[in-house]
Amino acid sequence: MSGSGRESRAAQLDDIDRKLLALLTKNSRRTNNSLAEELGIAPSTCLARLNALRDSGVISRFTIEVDPQVLGRELEALIFVKIRPGARHLMSNFASDMRSKPGVRQLFFLGGADDFVLHVAVRNSSDVRQFVLDNLSANPAVATTQTSLVFEHGHGSGEF
The missing domain is CATH 3.30.70.920 (Lrp/AsnC effector binding domain/regulation of amino acid metabolism (RAM) domain)
Structure with missing residues (x-):
């Protein structure tokens, strides 16, 4: 039906990336500072990781859920x-x-x-x-x- 057009190669995630994804999955509106604090990393590191996840296609979009x-x-x-x-x-x-x-x-x-x-x-x-x-x-x-x-x-x- 529809493909992503991306090469079939799994992205390599570490524990911090996985935790960041879990936090964003629960609430994609969290601020970078609150994410960094919960992950125990610097805000600049958190933002760099978030951008890397977006650039690699792991995060394809941010969206809302309508009730x-x-x-x-x-x-x-x-x-x-x-x-x-x-x-x-x-x-x-x-x-x-x-x-x-x-x-x-x-x-x-x-x-x-x-x-x-x-x-x-x-x-x-x-x-x-x-x-x-x-x-x-x-x-x-x-x-x-x-x-x-x-x-x-x-x-x-x-x-x-």
């Missing part, structure tokens, strides 16, 4: 999608189209029994149903879908 419930999207679901065997050439277009749909938080291209998983956030079960009907059941490339409701989710430790 969909605060926006009235009380229900989250995972929709597993299989593409028809004769429509495999449409997979890239399908992925681009789904990424642009309101409510789609994440899209995963898979190897295995399913081709894609869509993570959607909507107001209620009627909205999930309507999303599936309008965007998946009506799509000639889609063979089957299976929807699972998300009751709770969280993030890992952020440690690498």
